[in-house]
Amino acid sequence: MGSIDRYIFRTTLASFALVLVSLTGVIWITQALRGIDLMTSQGQTILTFLGVTSLVIPALVLVISPIALMIAISHTLNKLATDSEIIVMNAAGFSPFRLFRPFIYATCVVAVLVAFIAAYLAPDGMRRIKQWDAEITADVLTNILQPGRFAQLDQNLTIRIRERQPGGLLVGIFIDDRRDPKERVSIVADHGTVVKNEGGSFLILEDGNLERFEIDKRDPALVAFARYGFDMSKFSNQGHDVALGIRERYLWELISPPDDDPVYLQLPGQFRAELHDRFMSPIYPFAFAALTFAFLGAPRTTRQSRNFSIGSSILAVFGLRMAGFACSVMAVKSPFAPIVQYLMLLLAIGVSLWIIIGGIVIEPPASLIESINNANARLLRLFGRPATA
Known part of the structure; x- marks a missing residue:
């Protein structure tokens, strides 16, 4: 890894960490406030409250990480473009795909993190929450x-x-x-x-x-x-077994559930949907990174607006994630929905790589620019201040 690669790699991961901590902290606070009754009505300590609510953080990180990566890549590319570094690197012989390489390294780090959280850390935190909540709320001394x-x-x-x-x-x-x-x-x-x-x-x-x-x-x-x-x-409920739901299962428990598992026998479709969600979790960072770079990674002068590309990348990532959620819901009843979701992710990555390798610059259509300019002109005529002598 060269000096330029290390610079982009460090900048991207630093931005990713900052965005991830910020978004996770905000969402965690909103979730934690729902459990404030652990201290008020049930007489639990502040340590118990923080311990129980903090166990949901891995599940939040699992969802937020791909979005935080997209924001980090957008920030890094915008910083490079503002300082004209992309144009200089392109003039020095850096192809768009060569520039994309350090972002791939950063995406691999995020994907490994997401895979570990999806396979072990998130379900472990969820089952600890369930066990702890059972001890707190189901015990007669704290509930009745x-x-x-x-x-x-x-x-x-x-x-x-x-x-x-x-x-x-x-x-x-x-x-x-x-x-x-x-x-x-x-x-x-x-x-x-x-x-x-x-x-x-x-x-x-x-x-x-x-x-x-x-x-x-x-x-x-x-x-x-x-x-x-x-x-x-x-x-007391001490010693009672806690029935684990699907999200509290580790990845290997979803891959090979016991034949006599009552939850699996009753909800096989939800097992299938959850299993494929775990498999696809580390793929989403690659899809988001490729889409973001495809819209923002091409060299542009400082006079060329990047607003359209930024907005288009956000819409593309948002649409891909919403389609993924829809496929996850349909996977409960249809075994073909996960296949559609895999193909959708691969198609997004493939098209993005084709744009990156081909050096294609995604610009708004001329008709759209003309329509926007005409609309701005009409607004100026309607609301513009009259000229003064």
Whole structure:
């Protein structure tokens, strides 16, 4: 790799990283705000909130990476054109395809990143979200116990908490336990926390009183305690298996699912669509890069407008991606839709390479330019300021 190639390669990857981090950060914030109830209504810590919401980042990067690459290539080519570097390199003997070579290197890096995320990282993050969400939302201690309400966990067990505080602290706890027919236990505690370990789930009560009524005794037994453990393992979801969806499967699990997999038996079309989406994920960066360079990579003088080429490249990339989404939806019912999607990507890459190798400059038609100029002239006549003496 020569010095020019290294310069373009570094500029493209630096722009790609900046755009990727920016877009991912913005979208992640919008997604994370939807899970803010983990801290407010369910008493989870800020670390739990950030941990759960950050697991969706690989899935976001998987979708954003090809778009970020297109923006990075557009920025790099526009920078080279503004500084007249493309014209100088073309005069020095650089063909458009030779100029495209460092962009291919950058695209290969992005494609490897996308392939790794699609095969392992994104599904791993999604299954961790599902497992973590099951532990948080399906557990009775975080789902049923709502502040100010009497929750009847069993026919003869009632619990009430006054409020939740940050860090999972439960304040103002009342427990009425009548599960044992020979006695009735009432517990009042100032506060408590939930502890989970290998032995199960326990509600650790602090600074409270325990009142025990036994059938054969006239007076109740009253005990003041500083710390008391109330077993809640029966009402916890700890140890329950979490059913994995299609997006939570690794690539090799989609390629060869078990014959008795109930999800595969019920939704074979969605398995097929997801599998082909994973295969095509690293192809999209090459298609986007080729399309972008085909519109913007040809040498132009600084007097030639690049607005039409920029707009055309955006429309081409947008149309290709929307068509890909449509094929992914149709692939659920039709096994031929993925074939159409593969052919569409290969056609986009092939036509783009033909334009690049042939040195074809994509310019707007003369009739379109004339129509735009006439429209501008009419607008100037209608809204232009009158001449002053």
